[in-house]
Amino acid sequence: xxxxxxxxxxxxxxxxLVLPRGFARWVALVTAIAGFAIGVATFCQHDxxxxxxxxVVRVPWVPALGMNYHLALDGISLTLVLVTGIAAISSVLFSxxxxxxxxxxxxxLFLVVGGSYGVFLSAxxxxxxLFYELVIVPKYFLIAIFGSTNKEYGAMKLTLYSFFGGALxxxxxxxxxxxxxxxxxxxxAQFQFTPQLQSWAFPISFLGFAVLAGIWPFHTWAPTxxxxxxTAGSMLLAGIVMKLGAYAGLRVAMNLFxxxxxxxxxxxxxxAVVGIVYAAAVALRQRDLKFVIGYSSVSHMGFVLLGFxxxxxxxxxxxxxxxxxxxxxxxxxxxxxxxxxxxRTRTRELDALSGMNLSRALPFAAxxxxxxxxxxxxxxxxxxxxxxxTILIGAWKSYPLAVWITGAGMVLVAAFTLRALKxxxxxxxxxxxxxxxxxxxxxxxxxxxxxxxxxFATLAVGLYPKLLLDRIQPAVEAMRFLK
Amino acid sequence: MSxxxxxxxxxxxxIVVVTALAVLTVGLTSTRAKALCPIVAAIGTAVAIGAxxxxxxxxxxxxxxxxxxxxNSLFKIICLVLALVTVPLASSEKSLRNPGEYxxxxxxxxxxxxxxxGSEELLMIFxxxxxxxxxxxxxxxxxxxxxxxxxxxLKYFLFxxxxxxxxxxxxxxxxxxxxxxxxxxxxxxxxxGPVQPLLAVGIVMTLIGxxxxxxxxxxxxxxxxxxxxxxxxxxxxxxxxxxxASFVVLGKIVLVGFAPARGSADWHAMLAGWSPMLAxxxxxxxxxxxxxALAQANVRRLLAYSAVAHGxxxxxxxxxxxxxxxxxxxxxxxVYAVTLIGTFAVVGVVRRDTSGDDLQNFAGLASRSPFLAxxxxxxxxxxxxxxxxxxxxxxxxxxxxxFRAGGNHGLLWLVALALFGSFxxxxxxxxxxxxIFVDQTSSITPQPGQSNAGAARTSDxxxxxxxxxxxxxxxxxxxxxxxxxxxMPQTLAARILASLP
Numbered sequence: 006x007x008x009x010x011x012x013x014x015x016x017x018x019x020x021x022l023v024l025p026r027g028f029a030r031w032v033a034l035v036t037a038i039a040g041f042a043i044g045v046a047t048f049c050q051h052d053x054x055x056x057x058x059x060x061v062v063r064v065p066w067v068p069a070l071g072m073n074y075h076l077a078l079d080g081i082s083l084t085l086v087l088v089t090g091i092a093a094i095s096s097v098l099f100s101x102x103x104x105x106x107x108x109x110x111x112x113x114l115f116l117v118v119g120g121s122y123g124v125f126l127s128a129x130x131x132x133x134x135l136f137y138e139l140v141i142v143p144k145y146f147l148i149a150i151f152g153s154t155n156k157e158y159g160a161m162k163l164t165l166y167s168f169f170g171g172a173l174x175x176x177x178x179x180x181x182x183x184x185x186x187x188x189x190x191x192x193x194a195q196f197q198f199t200p201q202l203q204s205w206a207f208p209i210s211f212l213g214f215a216v217l218a219g220i221w222p223f224h225t226w227a228p229t230x231x232x233x234x235x236t237a238g239s240m241l242l243a244g245i246v247m248k249l250g251a252y253a254g255l256r257v258a259m260n261l262f263x264x265x266x267x268x269x270x271x272x273x274x275x276x277a278v279v280g281i282v283y284a285a286a287v288a289l290r291q292r293d294l295k296f297v298i299g300y301s302s303v304s305h306m307g308f309v310l311l312g313f314x315x316x317x318x319x320x321x322x323x324x325x326x327x328x329x330x331x332x333x334x335x336x337x338x339x340x341x342x343x344x345x346x347x348x349r350t351r352t353r354e355l356d357a358l359s360g361m362n363l364s365r366a367l368p369f370a371a372x373x374x375x376x377x378x379x380x381x382x383x384x385x386x387x388x389x390x391x392x393x394x395t396i397l398i399g400a401w402k403s404y405p406l407a408v409w410i411t412g413a414g415m416v417l418v419a420a421f422t423l424r425a426l427k428x429x430x431x432x433x434x435x436x437x438x439x440x441x442x443x444x445x446x447x448x449x450x451x452x453x454x455x456x457x458x459x460x461f462a463t464l465a466v467g468l469y470p471k472l473l474l475d476r477i478q479p480a481v482e483a484m485r486f487l488k
Numbered sequence: 489m490s491x492x493x494x495x496x497x498x499x500x501x502x503i504v505v506v507t508a509l510a511v512l513t514v515g516l517t518s519t520r521a522k523a524l525c526p527i528v529a530a531i532g533t534a535v536a537i538g539a540x541x542x543x544x545x546x547x548x549x550x551x552x553x554x555x556x557x558x559x560n561s562l563f564k565i566i567c568l569v570l571a572l573v574t575v576p577l578a579s580s581e582k583s584l585r586n587p588g589e590y591x592x593x594x595x596x597x598x599x600x601x602x603x604x605x606g607s608e609e610l611l612m613i614f615x616x617x618x619x620x621x622x623x624x625x626x627x628x629x630x631x632x633x634x635x636x637x638x639x640x641x642l643k644y645f646l647f648x649x650x651x652x653x654x655x656x657x658x659x660x661x662x663x664x665x666x667x668x669x670x671x672x673x674x675x676x677x678x679x680x681g682p683v684q685p686l687l688a689v690g691i692v693m694t695l696i697g698x699x700x701x702x703x704x705x706x707x708x709x710x711x712x713x714x715x716x717x718x719x720x721x722x723x724x725x726x727x728x729x730x731x732x733a734s735f736v737v738l739g740k741i742v743l744v745g746f747a748p749a750r751g752s753a754d755w756h757a758m759l760a761g762w763s764p765m766l767a768x769x770x771x772x773x774x775x776x777x778x779x780x781a782l783a784q785a786n787v788r789r790l791l792a793y794s795a796v797a798h799g800x801x802x803x804x805x806x807x808x809x810x811x812x813x814x815x816x817x818x819x820x821x822x823v824y825a826v827t828l829i830g831t832f833a834v835v836g837v838v839r840r841d842t843s844g845d846d847l848q849n850f851a852g853l854a855s856r857s858p859f860l861a862x863x864x865x866x867x868x869x870x871x872x873x874x875x876x877x878x879x880x881x882x883x884x885x886x887x888x889x890x891f892r893a894g895g896n897h898g899l900l901w902l903v904a905l906a907l908f909g910s911f912x913x914x915x916x917x918x919x920x921x922x923x924i925f926v927d928q929t930s931s932i933t934p935q936p937g938q939s940n941a942g943a944a945r946t947s948d949x950x951x952x953x954x955x956x957x958x959x960x961x962x963x964x965x966x967x968x969x970x971x972x973x974x975x976m977p978q979t980l981a982a983r984i985l986a987s988l989p
Contacts, residue, residue: 066978141874142874149922159763163917168914169911176907183888364597
């Protein structure tokens, strides 16, 4: 049944192409909800074995080359399918006012969403790579046509970085295919690649995927791309696309090349820690609110990579949880900055915002942003805390030093988040307190619904992380590199 | 061997020749009958495809002069299909004043393709090359009102005839050393002893001739001018049919005839032979083609340089050798040909609408004609190798075949280079798509003093497109084929693989 997430989404995209204008957003909303509903329904089924990557569909595709249309599901995939669904619904809700070329907009949007579902569910290496590359071009058009602020530059940079990563991955996949003699991920997970091959094929493929996850120093596409993208685009980029890289790095590079992973994991840990601290420090100096959030995404994705590098159950499960958590929180932050604020004030400059007394003009936006910031800083009760604490517990076993440095980095995260929060909403000019807040269009219902969904998700997982962890952990334990 | 039997086996070629003559006659009768020319040509080509299907599965005449095998028949069909889809392009091209003559020459070129594909003997191959070449020179220079077309024809002719001279010279050396011109016999002869220096000269010369044909760097210099200046259907045919046939023949010559002189292109064990030579050509083509394409402002020139790069990728399969490598090359070049005809068809419509084919002429195409914009993006993204289009699978197939070949992944360097090249190529394909989807038509500012500035310059969005029904159907079919071959690649790949011995 879970395979229908892919079909429904692509069908929605095609319907959008042929449909007359005016219906576009409703079709989009129905499609997104349908995808999410399928994910939730699978989540609620208790007889599904989520500890192993169990086949859902398997049809021969190109028998001559051993390619199959092969989908499978385990706890890790399911978690990411869920966050994809949430991000898709909320980004449609936050694009409710797109009227110019709306069909085209939602078409590109659903190609990204459908491709992402495909990556998370593929059990055939070629199929996974196909979906992975499928996402690249729609992103370009989403940003270059519908974006703002230097959009063509941002779009091109993002696309070229993704494709560069894709080229590295391509080489890795060919190496896996030719030496392993198969494209089936489950079969390949049993195959012993020679240490010599692993020593170069692992870094190539992991780095290729990690470019999309925003690994330092290949993260620079992320802030510019996020800033240039339309709100829904930023939400999807932060919410889903960066997870594609991390997920595929885990599922393909780490799981197939355990020895290569052991050789290189300290390097990954170092890059991850540098990324966390560096991106947080850079975010502290940004003037554009979206840049602050863009860098915070890089910082949060650093935690995912650190979790991977620990190579123990805690760290890796925490990393998967962090992917979910950041998918929700990142989307929420971008929704506030890109849609709630920018559409009404036409600026994202912190200096300009600071005099506007926004907390009184847009109380709901202020509330949402406070919640999102708290979640982003890792305040207990939100999903960010649950994920990051799990990662740090894992890291403590492998790299105690990394935990100390990351701890310092988290102070920086708190610092830039609070700074952005204060400058954007609560910087009230004392001489001017009596003045009435500026007149602004009130927050619309779709915006409230979208924000509500995201806030609910981060709270639910934050208060009861076992909800997801119970499904993630067995799947992580089944992975080969832990043994 | 009676003549009747020969005629039976050469029926497809004969049918195409007769069709060409018929088209010529119809074109001469009256001005109204001219409209019938494309239809006659299409029917004749379709009948010829039917005739190919009726051929026996194996036959060998006169020591390889005419060979019928599943592979040859398959590629005869592919060449005929490529000619068939070029016909509607020619019929909607208004600059060709004598469509009857043009289509007749096109059909004679198609006969050249079929002879090339269908023969395994050097002399016959040379005759095929010449027949094809002469037709293409005429086609390139056909637009008498355009000085660029004359330039394209002349350049193509000069380079092409030099290349033919090289090939013929090389063939004579090979004949001198091996004492035969049949490929299989040459292969056996060469296997008997070490490679003589004279033979090496012969092989190198023959390959140089083919390098011209497939526009591999550094023998690509004719390509940009020919692609840019020639009438659109000619450019499309040069880039597709001629290329497919050349790759089929090149593959047969080196993999069958010169098999013993193969050498090795592995990075840790280079060995003299044709494969390191082709590897160098491939590497140069990939680098030069992609980097020079970055700087082009004219879409047809851009396609020409990207064609150089694609020629380089395609060579990878031949260098890898074996059944796997050759079938990957054949799949890739067929898919490439289909894609490129489609691209040229779209360029042709844009050229008629805006009287130019520079990048800026494509501005706002998405709002002017969503159909053309969507088709163009399918073609270009397939060329860039993005899923779910045919080019993506083609690249995967080709690169994995090359990676598998050689001892200890010796061709890794070429594969890495090719991947780097396709990374670079995405940039210029995306620039074209950006102009189509993002830029607005109003951004074109008429340049004073330019001869065609006033005519169809478009500051309003309501430019009518001259997209006629035939072109629309052709473009739709080609785009559908690219998508279909991407989703269901085994329909073609399995057939090619099965037809290889």
